[in-house]
Amino acid sequence: MPSLKDLKNKITSIKNTRKITKAMQMVAAAKLRRAQEAAEAGRPYAERMNAVMAGLSASVGGSTSAPRLLAGTGSNKVHLLVVMTAERGLCGGFNSTIVRLARVRINALLGQGKTVKILTVGKKGREQLKRDFAAHFVGHVDLSEVKRVGYVQAQAIAKDILQRFDAGEFDVATLFFNRFQSVIAQVPTAQQVIPAKFEAVEDTTTALYDYEPSEEGILADLLPRGVATQVFTALLENGASEQGARMSAMDNATRNAGDMIDKYTTIYNRSRQAAITKELIEIISGAEAL
Amino acid sequence: MAATLQFDLVSPEKRLASFQAVEVQIPGADGDMTAMEGHTPTITTLRPGILKAVGTDKTLAFAVTGGFAEITAAGVSVLAEQAVPVEDLSGTVLDGMIDQARELASMALPDDKDMAEKLVQDMMALRQHQAH
Numbered sequence: 001m002p003s004l005k006d007l008k009n010k011i012t013s014i015k016n017t018r019k020i021t022k023a024m025q026m027v028a029a030a031k032l033r034r035a036q037e038a039a040e041a042g043r044p045y046a047e048r049m050n051a052v053m054a055g056l057s058a059s060v061g062g063s064t065s066a067p068r069l070l071a072g073t074g075s076n077k078v079h080l081l082v083v084m085t086a087e088r089g090l091c092g093g094f095n096s097t098i099v100r101l102a103r104v105r106i107n108a109l110l111g112q113g114k115t116v117k118i119l120t121v122g123k124k125g126r127e128q129l130k131r132d133f134a135a136h137f138v139g140h141v142d143l144s145e146v147k148r149v150g151y152v153q154a155q156a157i158a159k160d161i162l163q164r165f166d167a168g169e170f171d172v173a174t175l176f177f178n179r180f181q182s183v184i185a186q187v188p189t190a191q192q193v194i195p196a197k198f199e200a201v202e203d204t205t206t207a208l209y210d211y212e213p214s215e216e217g218i219l220a221d222l223l224p225r226g227v228a229t230q231v232f233t234a235l236l237e238n239g240a241s242e243q244g245a246r247m248s249a250m251d252n253a254t255r256n257a258g259d260m261i262d263k264y265t266t267i268y269n270r271s272r273q274a275a276i277t278k279e280l281i282e283i284i285s286g287a288e289a290l
Numbered sequence: 291m292a293a294t295l296q297f298d299l300v301s302p303e304k305r306l307a308s309f310q311a312v313e314v315q316i317p318g319a320d321g322d323m324t325a326m327e328g329h330t331p332t333i334t335t336l337r338p339g340i341l342k343a344v345g346t347d348k349t350l351a352f353a354v355t356g357g358f359a360e361i362t363a364a365g366v367s368v369l370a371e372q373a374v375p376v377e378d379l380s381g382t383v384l385d386g387m388i389d390q391a392r393e394l395a396s397m398a399l400p401d402d403k404d405m406a407e408k409l410v411q412d413m414m415a416l417r418q419h420q421a422h
Contacts, residue, residue, distance in 0.1 A: 046302075048369055151371075
């Protein structure tokens with residue numbers, strides 16, 4: 001049976017924790033709004049880009065002169081997995097869900113006898129994957145100094161990926177990130193970026209375009225940009241997801257702390273009452289003995 | 291009233307402009323072009339230059355560094371990698387962009403070297419144009 005003083009200390013400490021989690025929740029809520037706005041703002045560009053490239057690749061894709069970024073290298077022996085996670089923890093299952101998805105994929109690929117290379121973005125994923133797959137690491141992008149993720153960061157990551165591709169370091173590149181659905185739901189997603197894959201173009205009314213310079217020329221110019229755009233979209237979705245996950249995790253933590261405070265307060269009151277009753281019994285029985 | 295077309299300018303980070311324009315002047319990679327209502331559907335890449343949209347009541351001009359434009363009979367959407375309103379364009383901003391382009395050109399692979407150097411030249415031209 002803990003003493004009254006111990007209980008009191010415990011309650012104070014949980015109250016402090018609750019204050020911190022509450023503050024973190026509110027900070028995450030504010031950041032989430034900004035991250036969501038950024039994701040919204042980036043959508044028109046990405047959608048338009050995707051539509052144009054899908055149209056182009058549909059018309060060029062069949063030919064033998066199709067760029068390697070679209071047609072691939074002809075083999076799929078070496079896979080580059082770009083695992084994008086957060087720089088910070090305390091955001092519920094956000095980081096582990098991405099890592100779990102990546103881990104399943106890595107094991108599957110290794111099982112098929114493929115070579116796996118891992119590029120991590122964000123400290124948390126690196127830490128978790130390093131334990132099992134340290135030998136497969138080829139690089140890490142640190143965004144912990146970056147306050148607000150911009151297109152510049154996406155370009156840098158894309159450039160890194162493209163340089164490795166040009167150097168023939170891998171055949172297939174896949175991005176791993178969390179797609180933001182709502183504050184309580186983030187969907188871990190694996191998206192193949194090289195060779196480029198597009199969802200089928202649904203609108204068949206697409207006008208026949210004139211291309212300046214040529215279709216191939218435009219496609220060659222667009223494909224690297226497309227990689228950067230996809231990386232950027234992934235970063236934005238990830239950013240919104242991280243804050244959403246953190247917000248709900250901290251909301252839960254705050255509620256748990258409240259429950260614990262209630263529980264310990266009850267125990268505290270009960271033991272206080274028990275102590276008083278005990279004292280009374282002692283006094284009364286002492287008086288009766290006389 | 292002159293027939294108008296929908297003009298959209300988007301960068302990866304945000305939508306910069308969206309309004310009804312009478313004509314849009316585009317710095318295409320193969321030469322400048324002006325798109326008006328009823329233009330043949332065209333997709334062109336951009337070279338660094340001034341993009342100008344003339345509306346019925348306003349005219350907006352942006353310095354763009356690259357990207358592409360999708361022209362249809364009813365509208366023009368420009369997807370620019372980087373776009374700065376001309377009013378905000380100062381020598382220092384441009385110099386920054388030129389430095390960036392130079393840096394890229396110096397790192398470019400031999401195949402892309404010409405392209406990257408042309409980009410620097412285009413930027414310099416833009417800079418001179420702006421100084422006058």
